Amino acid sequence: MKYEKPTINRVDFAIASKYGSPLKTQKIRSEIDGVNVRELIKDFGSPLFVFSERAIEDKYLEFKEAFSSRYPEVEFWWSYKTNYLDAICKIYHKLGSKAEVVSEFEYQKARRNGIEGKNIIFNGPYKPKDALRVAVKEGAKIHIDHLYEINDLEDIAEELGVNIPVAIRCNMDTGIYPQWSRFGFNIDNGEAYEAVKRIYKGKKLYLTGLHAHIGTFMLSASAYANEVRKLMQLRKKLEEDFGYEIEYIDIGGGFASKNRLKGVYQPPEVIVPSADEYAEAITNAIYEFNDKKLPKLYLETGRALIDEAGYLLTSVFADKRFPDGKKGYIVDAGVNLLYTAFWYNFDIALDKRYEGLNEPSMINGPLCMNIDVIAENIMLPPLERGSVLSIWPVGAYNYTQSMQFIRYRPRVVLIDKNSTPHLIREADDLEYVVEKEIVPDYLK
Structure with a gap:
């Protein structure tokens, strides 16, 4: 036995509970x-x-069931930045998920994993023109982040002699602070509408989707409902004013896992919404609009599926x-x-x-x-x-x-x-x- 000099420490939180004394309790994972x-x-x-492949599949199927049981057209797009190991990505693709990437590196990763361009969402604030050109040629879904990207895509459209389908990324106030306002165009101040007007006047691009990602480790299902309402309101106005047929809304990711945030003292089992709670809030918000033609619902869920x-x-x-x-x-x-x-x-x-x-x-x-x-x-x-x-x-x-x-x-x-x-x-x-x-x- 190793000798250790005795010490006396005050343990302020050593209060017995139904689980026993913390002086004796040990968490074992053998x-x-x-x-x-x-x-x-x-x-x-x-x-x-x-x-654990078993845990990956169980969580994926839990989220898929929660959303697909409530909404007719739901598609999952695996967030490569969350975990881009080939074996992990291939499990999600095998389960039916497509690919969401935020760089040319991740785009190349997805293509290497056998994903066709048409099954890749290309997000992110930095898309070099060469990478955009490849994505356009291969039919990827490009989500525009800023006005410079509109200019770059119009140049590519003219160069290739094509009209390019695009989506725009939006940001907004959903009641969660700080707001993720760095990415995309703001809905609340009219910036998103003006960006679409710019696309419409350019006549080289046409809008097929709306996208937003409101934050990470989101503990509020109602914030997603607010996001969806604003996307649906914008969708209706854009279709009426410009004649676009907006096929899908992409609500991003950010769903929380069962991890424990520092400074939050309630356990994850209490504060983290379930897949059903997220799905209920999101799909009910879409149904509020009673649209004759519902948009496809895209999810870029990463953390909640793999963590x-x-x-x-x-x-x-x-x-x-x-x-x-x-x-x-x-x-x-x-x-x-x-x-x-x-x-x-x-x-x-x-x-x-x-x-x-x-x-x-x-x-x-x-x-x-x-x-x-x-x-x-x-x-x-x-x-x-x-x-x-x-x-x-x-x-x-x-x-x-x-x-x-x-x-x-x-x-x-x-x-x-x-x-x-x-x-x-x-x-x-x-x-x-x-x-x-x-x-x-x-x-x-």
Whole structure:
């Protein structure tokens, strides 16, 4: 047994509840979809991203049923920026989702995954002209973000001798603050209407859709109802004034997952709307308009579909005692892999039950940076070197925003529905990191 100098710490929140004393309670996650976490670490190394195909499919079907049972024409467009690993994207495409991208890089990714241009929505404020030209030629759905893009598309239309179908991105006040007003054209001040008038007068583009994305991790279903009402009102006015037939409204994404926002003290089970609650608010708002021809409803859902399917396994490397008496653990996964650690209090579980009482602890990553904190205040029992922690949910944005910084990025594993793990991305190494570097001759 390792000797450790006794310390006395005041635990202000050690109040017994129906779950027992926090001094004794331990959260255990010894397996993921029937695969032992220690075996995963043994076979693939630590740290390790793990994705559950079963969880991906279950969540997708939950949202699909919630919307399609309430509305006749619903299409899902997988948000590539949320997680663009090929294996993950292919699961969503296999389930029937098309592709939504916000860069030429993601566009190329979707094409590489076998998605035709006509099944790609091209969003984003920065679309280089060459990328737009490719998207036009391949029939992608282009959502215009600003007036310069109208000019670029008109140039391409003239160059190719075609009229180009387009949608515009809109922003608006939906009762949620701060507003996402950086992208697209504002509906409330008439900017969106004027943008469409500009398109109409140019006679080289024609409007087929309206799009908005009102925010991220949205905890208000009613905000989506407000968004839909404003899109439907604009749709009606544009069709009356310009004779356009607007085929679809794209309400974007932003639905919340069961993650825990810092500063929010109610559990996700209480504050996060269900798929049914989101769907009910959105579809009822469309039906309010009693249109003879309903628009298609597009969803760019990302976070809510993938977040809970993702785990990060990490191993304890060392422990120490801080001057204030708090216990500190150093693990091999840092904020270079968990970008969202700055916003969320993750669900962190142990691989087995450990002897001893819990005490206030901090989990730090391996980076030589003071900000490398995975959990600032968590009750943990005494852990040994090699103890495995599973961090959840981390499926959204963490891998796509992870970086090689101080430590290499680790392997990624997908567990299929038969509980078989598959390596879907190899770890970075020195050769990968320096492949694109060039040393001038005078420094060789």
